[in-house]
Amino acid sequence: MRKRFTNQFKAEAALDTLRGDKTIGQIASERGIAPTQLSQWRSTVLKGLPSLFGDEQRALDQLRAEHDAEREKLYAEIGRLTSELTWLKKRWPQS
Numbered sequence: 858m859r860k861r862f863t864n865q866f867k868a869e870a871a872l873d874t875l876r877g878d879k880t881i882g883q884i885a886s887e888r889g890i891a892p893t894q895l896s897q898w899r900s901t902v903l904k905g906l907p908s909l910f911g912d913e914q915r916a917l918d919q920l921r922a923e924h925d926a927e928r929e930k931l932y933a934e935i936g937r938l939t940s941e942l943t944w945l946k947k948r949w950p951q952s
Contacts, residue, residue, distance in 0.1 A: 862890070871898040 862870075866888075873884045874895060881899075885892040908914055 860890075867898045868902070870895055871902040874899045875902070 870884060870888055870890065873879065874881055879887075881892050881895050885895045888895075
């Protein structure tokens with residue numbers, strides 16, 4: 858069975874590699890993961906660091922907020938239409 862790690866675990870392990878106190882092999886051995894996997898997590902962290910300080914993250918957060926607002930609006934519309942349909946079904950004469 859494949860091991861699954863939480864994002865928190867991955868971040869802590871990658872952060873350990875960035876500190877430079879121990880080698881990747883030592884950290885991997887202590888945490889029970891493959892050194893290649895740890896290297897991949899470290900690369901992911903290093904690639905993502907610049908975006909933490911840029912406008913891209915703010916733009917992404919704004920897009921998410923707009924998406925959530927639109928979704929709520931659509932769910933409200935679905936609820937309204939469902940209620941109207943139920944009411945019409947009750948009022949419409951049966952043929």
